[in-house]
Amino acid sequence: MTQLALVIDLNVCVGCQACVTSCKEWNTSGTAGPMADMNPFGKDPTGTFFNRVQTFEVGTYPNTETVHFPKSCLHCEDPPCVPVCPTGASYKREEDGIVLVDNDKCIGCKYCSWACPYGVRELDEHQKIMTKCTLCVDRIYDESLPENERKPACVNACPTNARLFGDVNDPESEVSAAIREQGGYQLMPEWGTKPANHYLPRRKARITIHEDELIRADNPLRKERHLPMPDADDPTLDETTSW
C-alpha cells in the first residue's frame, strides 16, 4: 500500500521559508484554495497556511544550536482527525495515503483540528472550512508538468534539498532509505498516530582522537634513538628536513 509522505532533514533546513511561500502560492490558486489572508494590511493580519517553519533553540548559551522546524500535516497512517469528522469531509485516500478535506462537505465544526495533536489544520476564515496540506495532490499526478516537477511545491522550492518526497512504504524509495539510514523519526509517537512524514535529526560527524595519536609516535628516527625519548616539542625529522 502506497503512503506518500515528506521526509524533512533538520540537518539541512536553514529556515528560509521558501517552502512556506511556495506552498501558499501554489495552493491558494489550486483546488484547496483560496487560502485567505484576512486584514492583510490592517492591524491584526491573519492568514491560512498549510506549512509553517518554526525555530527552536537547543541548549543554554553559549552551547546552543538552532533548529529550524518545518511543520505541516503529517498524513498519519492512523489519523485521529478522520474518524471524528461527522460529515466524512476528512478522509484518507486508499490509493496513496494522503489525508484530505472535501471542501464541499466540510461544515467547519473544527472537531478534526481538536483531534489532531500537531496543530496543522487551519480553519480558513474566508471559506469557513477546514484546510490543510494536500501534499499537492493536484500537482503530483499532473501529467502536463515535466516529470521532475511532479512533486509538492515545497519540495521543489527548497534551496537546500531539505525536503524529500516519496512512498514511505516502499523500502526501495529514497525516503525510506533516508529514514532507515539517517535516523528518521516521527513526531509525538505517544499518541499512536503513526505519522507518515518523518524528520531526519541534526547530525554531527565526530571522531574520537586519543592523546597519543597527536604525537608523531610513528617517527622512525625517534623510535630508533636511545632512551630517554626526546621532548615532544623537539623538532621531528620531517620538520628538520622540510625547511
Added chain:
Amino acid sequence: MHPAFSVIFLTTLIGAGQGLFLALYTGQVYAVFDVLPVQDPVNFYALGSLIALLLLVAGLISSFLHLGRPERAWRSAARWRTSWLSREVIVLPAFMGTVAAWGLLHYLAWNPLLFSFRGTFGIDLSMVIGAVGTLLAFALYLCTGMIYACIKQLQEWATPLTVLNYTLFGLASGFLLATAFANSRGAGLVDFLGGWAIFATVVAFVTRAASLIRNARLKPKSTLGTAIGVRHSKLEQKSQGFMTGSFNTREFFHGASPRKFLFVKWLFLLLVFPVPLALASAGIAAESTGLLLAAFLTQYVGLLAERWFFFAQANHPQNLYYQTV
C-alpha cells in the same frame, strides 16, 4: 482550549432540557405505580415538555452558531459509525421529536392503554414513548460527554468522569427546574423532585471534584522534546513562524489571565453547588417557586462558568508549537 460560547450554551441548555424531561417522566412512572399523585396532563406534562423542548431548541440554535457552514449541517449525520459528534447530531433531533410526541400525547389527551398487568396498573402509549425518550436522553448525555472524552491527547477530558459530569450536571439542573415547575403547576411532587435535584447536585460535586483533583495531577504526555523530536532538557521556541495570530493561536488558547482562570473556577464551585443547594432547600421548605427558580438560575449561570473552565483547563499538545511569536 478556547471556550466557545456556542458550545457552552449548547451543552448546558440541552443538558437541562434532558434533565427536565427525565424528571417529568420519572414523575409519570411513579404515578402509574401510585407512589406519587397523577398530574394534570396539559398543565403539567404537556407544558413541562414544552419547556424542555424550548431548552433543546435553544441549544440546537446555539450549536449552529458554532459551525462555519451551518447550511451544510445535515451532512453531519453521515459518520455515526465513527464520530461521537455525528451520533449526537442524530440523537438530539430524535430526542427532541420524542419529547414533542410525548408532550403532544398528553396535550391531546390521546393516550390509549396498550396493556395492563392483571388490572393493577396499565402501560399507556405515553409511557412507552417516554421510555424511549429516557433511553435517548441518556444516550445524548453519553454522546455529548464522549465528544470530549474520546480525544486522547486532551488529557483533561479523556476520562469517564467527563461523561459522568455531563450527565450529572444535566440531571441536577433539569431536576431543579422541574422542582420549581412542580411547585407552581404540579401537585405533591416538590419533595420528590427536589430531593433528587439535591442528590444529583451532591453527587456531581463529588465527581467534579474528582476530575479537578485528577487534572491537577496530570502530567502532560507530550513535551517540546517529543513535539520536535530533539532530546535535550533545555529546549526553547524562538519563533512560531508568523507574527500575528492564526487559527492555531486562537482556537487552542483561552487567553485569560491566571487570575480570571482561578476566579471562574471558584465562581463555578460556588454557584453550581452550595448556593443552589441552600436556595433549593429553603425553596422546598418554604414551597416557594421564586426561591426554587433562583436556585435553578444560579446553578445554570454556574454551569456556564463550569463549562468555560472545562474548556479553558484543557491543554492541547499543539500549544507546544505556539509558545513564542
